[in-house]
Amino acid sequence: MIKIIRNFARRLFSKFLANKGEIKLGFYGSPNAGKTSLANRICQDWLGEDLGIVSRMPHETREIQIREDVVIEKNGKKVNFNLIDTPGIATKVDFEDFLKFGLKKKEAQSRAKEATQGIIESIKWLDDMDAVIVMLDSTANPYSQVNITIIGNLVARKVPVLVVANKIDLKKSDIKKVKGAFPEYEVVGISAKNGENMEEFYEELFKLVKRAK
Amino acid sequence: MVKKKVAKKGQRKSKVKGKKDNLTIHFMPYSEIAREDSIGRIKKIMGVVLKNKIIILQGKLRADEEARLIENSMTLIGNIEGFAGVEIATISGDTDGIGVFERVRNNLAKILVGEKDAITIIGPASVVKDITRDPKKIELMLSGR
Numbered sequence: 001m002i003k004i005i006r007n008f009a010r011r012l013f014s015k016f017l018a019n020k021g022e023i024k025l026g027f028y029g030s031p032n033a034g035k036t037s038l039a040n041r042i043c044q045d046w047l048g049e050d051l052g053i054v055s056r057m058p059h060e061t062r063e064i065q066i067r068e069d070v071v072i073e074k075n076g077k078k079v080n081f082n083l084i085d086t087p088g089i090a091t092k093v094d095f096e097d098f099l100k101f102g103l104k105k106k107e108a109q110s111r112a113k114e115a116t117q118g119i120i121e122s123i124k125w126l127d128d129m130d131a132v133i134v135m136l137d138s139t140a141n142p143y144s145q146v147n148i149t150i151i152g153n154l155v156a157r158k159v160p161v162l163v164v165a166n167k168i169d170l171k172k173s174d175i176k177k178v179k180g181a182f183p184e185y186e187v188v189g190i191s192a193k194n195g196e197n198m199e200e201f202y203e204e205l206f207k208l209v210k211r212a213k
Numbered sequence: 214m215v216k217k218k219v220a221k222k223g224q225r226k227s228k229v230k231g232k233k234d235n236l237t238i239h240f241m242p243y244s245e246i247a248r249e250d251s252i253g254r255i256k257k258i259m260g261v262v263l264k265n266k267i268i269i270l271q272g273k274l275r276a277d278e279e280a281r282l283i284e285n286s287m288t289l290i291g292n293i294e295g296f297a298g299v300e301i302a303t304i305s306g307d308t309d310g311i312g313v314f315e316r317v318r319n320n321l322a323k324i325l326v327g328e329k330d331a332i333t334i335i336g337p338a339s340v341v342k343d344i345t346r347d348p349k350k351i352e353l354m355l356s357g358r
Contacts, residue, residue, distance in 0.1 A: 152276025
C-alpha cells in the first residue's frame with residue numbers, strides 16, 4: 001500500500017516537473033534489453049555517476065528510477081532531461097526462472113512479485129512521458145509482442161519514439177533485422193556497455209526532442 | 214477486470230483449471246468479442262486462458278487492450294496457483310505495396326467490421342513456453358508436459 005502511494009506521489013511530482021521545461025524521457029523495453037545500461041551511460045557522460053544497478057538476472061529494475069536535471073549539450077544546444085528508467089515489460093514472470101540464478105525459493109517468489117508490480121507501474125507511466133526510447137536487444141528476435149504493444153501504446157498517446165538496438169558489440173547482433181521490423185521508426189544501433197555509437201544516438205535524441213510536445 | 218481471488222492465510226489459492234496432459238485450442242471468432250468493451254474482451258480471454266487453453270483469436274486487440282491484458286495477468290501471478298502470465302503474438306495481413314484505393318478500402322472495412330485480417334494467439338505461460346514470430350510465421354514452443 002505504501003508503495004502504491006509512493007509511486008502515485010512520484011507520478012504526480014513528475015507531472016509538476018513537466019511545467020518547468022524539462023523533457024521526461026522514458027526508457028522502455030523487455031527485461032535485459034539494456035535500459036538501465038543506457039541510462040547509466042547517459043548519466044556517466046553528463047553527470048559522472050550511475051542511475052541504477054545493472055545485472056544479468058532479469059527484472060533487476062523493479063521500480064521506476066528517476067534522474068532529474070540531466071543537461072545534454074549537442075552542437076551548442078542544451079536540453080534538460082528527466083530520465084525515467086522503467087522496469088522491463090514482460091507478459092510472464094515465473095519465480096522459477098530466478099532459481100537458476102541461485103536465489104532461494106522465497107527470495108525468487110518475492111522478486112517475482114516485485115517484478116509484476118514493476119511491470120504494472122511501467123505501463124501506468126506510459127501516460128506521463130514526453131518522449132520514449134524503446135530499447136531492443138539486437139541479438140534477439142525483434143518481433144516480440146511486448147515491443148509492438150509498447151510502441152502501439154505510445155503511438156496512440158502521440159508520444160515520439162526512438163528505437164535503440166542495443167548490444168551491437170555482440171556477434172549475434174542483427175541491426176538490419178531490427179530495422180526491418182520497425183521500418184516506420186528511426187533505429188539507432190549502440191552498445192550501451194562500451195559506449196559504441198553514442199554520438200549518433202545523441203543526434204537522434206535531439207531529433208526526438210524536436211518532435212516531443 | 215477479471216475478478217481476483219486473493220488467498221488469505223490458511224486459505225488455498227485458486228488453481229489454473231484444465232487437465233494437465235491435454236492441450237486444448239480454443240478458436241475465438243471476432244464476432245465473439247466484437248460487441249464487448251475492453252474489459253469484457255479481456256475478461257473473456259482470461260477466462261479461457263485460466264482454463265489452460267490456447268486461444269486463436271480472429272483479429273487482434275488494440276494496443277491499450279494488450280497493455281491491460283498484461284496488467285491483468287500481472288495482478289493474477291502469485292494469486293492463482295500455477296499461473297505465470299501469458300504468451301501472446303499477433304500476425305497481421307500484409308498491407309505493404311498495396312495501392313491507395315485498396316488501403317482506404319481496408320481502413321474503411323476495419324472501421325465497419327473490425328480488424329479481422331489478423332490472427333492473435335494467446336496462451337498461458339505454463340503451457341506455451343515461447344512464441345516466436347517472424348513477419349509471416351508464428352512458432353509455438355510448448356512447455357515440457
